[in-house]
Amino acid sequence: MDESTYPAIRVEDIRRTFHPGTVQEKKALRGVSFDLRPGEFAVVIGSNGAGKSTLLNALAGEIPVDSGRIVANGTEIQNWPVHRRARLMSRVFQDPMMGTAAALTIEENLSIAARRGQRRSLRFGIRKSEREAFRAKLEMLGLGLENRLSDRVDLLSGGQRQSLTLVMATLKQPQLLLLDEHTAALDPRAAALVMRATTEVVHENATTTLMVTHNMSHAIEFGNRLLMIHEGKVILDASAEEKSKLTAGSLVDRFHDVVSDRMVLS
Amino acid sequence: MEILSTYLNLLPVSLAQGAVYAFVALGVMIPFRVLSLPDLTSEGTFPLGGAVLATLLAAGFNPVAGLLVAIGAGILAGGATALIHLLLKIPSLLAGIIVLTMLFSINIRIMGKPNTAIFNYETIFTELLNADGGAPLSQFALLMAIILGVCGLLFWFLHTEIGVALRSVGANQMMSRAQGLPTKWYIVGGLGLAGALSAFGGAIMAQFQSYADVTMGAGVLIIGLASTILGEALVGTKTLVRQIAAPVVGALVYFQVVAVALALGMEPSDLRLLTGIFVLCTLAAPLIAKRVARMR
Numbered sequence: 001m002d003e004s005t006y007p008a009i010r011v012e013d014i015r016r017t018f019h020p021g022t023v024q025e026k027k028a029l030r031g032v033s034f035d036l037r038p039g040e041f042a043v044v045i046g047s048n049g050a051g052k053s054t055l056l057n058a059l060a061g062e063i064p065v066d067s068g069r070i071v072a073n074g075t076e077i078q079n080w081p082v083h084r085r086a087r088l089m090s091r092v093f094q095d096p097m098m099g100t101a102a103a104l105t106i107e108e109n110l111s112i113a114a115r116r117g118q119r120r121s122l123r124f125g126i127r128k129s130e131r132e133a134f135r136a137k138l139e140m141l142g143l144g145l146e147n148r149l150s151d152r153v154d155l156l157s158g159g160q161r162q163s164l165t166l167v168m169a170t171l172k173q174p175q176l177l178l179l180d181e182h183t184a185a186l187d188p189r190a191a192a193l194v195m196r197a198t199t200e201v202v203h204e205n206a207t208t209t210l211m212v213t214h215n216m217s218h219a220i221e222f223g224n225r226l227l228m229i230h231e232g233k234v235i236l237d238a239s240a241e242e243k244s245k246l247t248a249g250s251l252v253d254r255f256h257d258v259v260s261d262r263m264v265l266s
Numbered sequence: 267m268e269i270l271s272t273y274l275n276l277l278p279v280s281l282a283q284g285a286v287y288a289f290v291a292l293g294v295m296i297p298f299r300v301l302s303l304p305d306l307t308s309e310g311t312f313p314l315g316g317a318v319l320a321t322l323l324a325a326g327f328n329p330v331a332g333l334l335v336a337i338g339a340g341i342l343a344g345g346a347t348a349l350i351h352l353l354l355k356i357p358s359l360l361a362g363i364i365v366l367t368m369l370f371s372i373n374i375r376i377m378g379k380p381n382t383a384i385f386n387y388e389t390i391f392t393e394l395l396n397a398d399g400g401a402p403l404s405q406f407a408l409l410m411a412i413i414l415g416v417c418g419l420l421f422w423f424l425h426t427e428i429g430v431a432l433r434s435v436g437a438n439q440m441m442s443r444a445q446g447l448p449t450k451w452y453i454v455g456g457l458g459l460a461g462a463l464s465a466f467g468g469a470i471m472a473q474f475q476s477y478a479d480v481t482m483g484a485g486v487l488i489i490g491l492a493s494t495i496l497g498e499a500l501v502g503t504k505t506l507v508r509q510i511a512a513p514v515v516g517a518l519v520y521f522q523v524v525a526v527a528l529a530l531g532m533e534p535s536d537l538r539l540l541t542g543i544f545v546l547c548t549l550a551a552p553l554i555a556k557r558v559a560r561m562r
């Protein structure tokens with residue numbers, strides 16, 4: 001295959017069972033497959049416990065898969081450790097506290113992110129020229145963080161920390177951006193700000209993105225691909241064209257159709 | 267009056283003693299504060315540093331060589347704790363206890379006996395001060411110069427790319443992994459750094475008291491922790507400078523408090539009990555404050 005036609009990421013029949021062979025056995029991923037083309041912005045929806053977070057954790061390497069392949073640039077990466085996969089992908093977690101190092105300053109956090117996946121040396125951790133770039137990126141958020149570069153991150157609010165995490169995730173262009181309900185823990189105003197910043201950074205560089213959301217109107221409004229996950233499987237994979245015709249109501253109907261069909265079949 | 271003069275008599279020695287213990291206090295601060303990983307290995311690396319240095323001096327090496335090898339040994343011991351913790355998934359406290367227990371035998375192996383006197387050998391004190399090792403106040407001045415150098419190096423290192431990454435791993439492992447940091451190797455390196463500082467402290471101690479003893483580590487962890495907590499209360503932790511200064515200031519103040527207590531007639535053997543109570547109180551303070559606040 002010619003390199004330019006590689007998907008940004010290919011997921012082939014990945015499976016993951018928690019506590020296998022015990023009473024708590026939980027098949028969290030039961031054969032998930034999809035490709036994302038470069039620049040695709042896929043929204044992932046599904047009820048609680050459907051396996052969305054497990055899917056993102058499996059992609060990032062936080063949770064190993066039992067079987068299946070994850071392919072990037074023609075290379076299987078499902079056995080790579082998390083820190084190695086960080087060369088290809090970056091993520092924003094649901095918990096605003098998870099994405100930043102609280103005891104470090106804003107600029108130190110950014111300097112870590114600016115070197116994502118690179119070797120570190122004994123050179124000074126932050127270069128002068130970088131500070132300007134950090135300021136410019138933070139200015140786009142409109143939160144005034146550009147004037148607080150040497151403030152420790154534990155002084156920031158949840159919304160500010162999540163915005164910073166988003167900047168960190170995209171400071172060095174990732175091949176795949178993973179967002180797991182990254183506005184769910186924020187108040188509505190902060191959530192709207194972070195969502196606006198998300199669409200800006202994603203569109204700016206046409207970043208291939210996988211965004212889990214619990215918010216049906218976000219699922220309709222954002223992205224150009226939609227994956228619905230139920231009980232560890234993709235039960236709906238809508239292309240840009242199909243997605244553009246969906247409404248929140250029709251999505252819920254589709255969900256009930258598929259789920260009841262399955263119940264009839266099984 | 268008599269108490270005051272007793273204290274003033276103790277002052278020079280207690281200052282020097284505080285400076286000696288500042289290194290191991292730094293070695294205790296690193297795992298607890300920078301890595302957020304409680305570690306007890308210093309109780310073994312401190313005598314390890316003393317044993318290595320004393321053995322090398324007795325074998326005819328100069329003190330600088332002795333200090334450098336002691337640092338190397340400390341890195342290995344600290345790294346061993348980290349590897350046991352990470353590879354065998356044993357809690358870090360237990361991993362440290364295992365290593366310090368094994369170090370007891372290793373330290374005796376190194377010296378060939380439980381203690382080694384080095385009265386007749388050149389130490390940094392005899393080489394840099396005068397032939398009898400210098401007066402306590404000049405020892406204190408020399409040690410403070412070394413401490414400033416060590417703290418400066420530490421401050422520089424924690425601002426390098428690797429140093430910032432190390433602090434990031436200590437603050438948030440999941441985020442650090444996601445940013446491409448091989449967190450396990452950073453923890454091995456971080457505990458190695460702590461081991462280096464503790465062993466260096468032990469090697470300084472051996473030269474200060476002119477002998478190394480396999481039991482000289484007993485209690486250093488709590489002294490280091492008490493110093494760190496005390497220093498943090500005095501200088502704070504807001505910036506890295508303060509976090510690095512805290513154990514040093516704390517160790518100096520701690521030994522002043524000890525000198526006052528001794529001047530007041532306290533039995534030296536009761537010191538550990540009081541230190542333990544002090545650490546206990548500071549650890550319990552947040553909980554008690556919360557209870558009190560709730561009662562109001």
Ligand SMILES: Nc1ncnc2c1ncn2[C@@H]1O[C@H](COP(=O)(O)OP(=O)(O)O)[C@@H](O)[C@H]1O
Pocket residue numbers: 018019026027028046047048049050051052053054055
């Ligand atoms: N580490 C784990 N150990 C055991 N079970 C887990 C673990 N993580 C997730 N699960 C289970 O797997 C299922 C999918 O979880 P998750 O992927 O978090 O769902 P969601 O779609 O809500 O993000 C749930 O039933 C959950 O309880």
Ligand SMILES: [Mg+2]
Pocket residue numbers: 052053054181
């Ligand atoms: Mg989830």
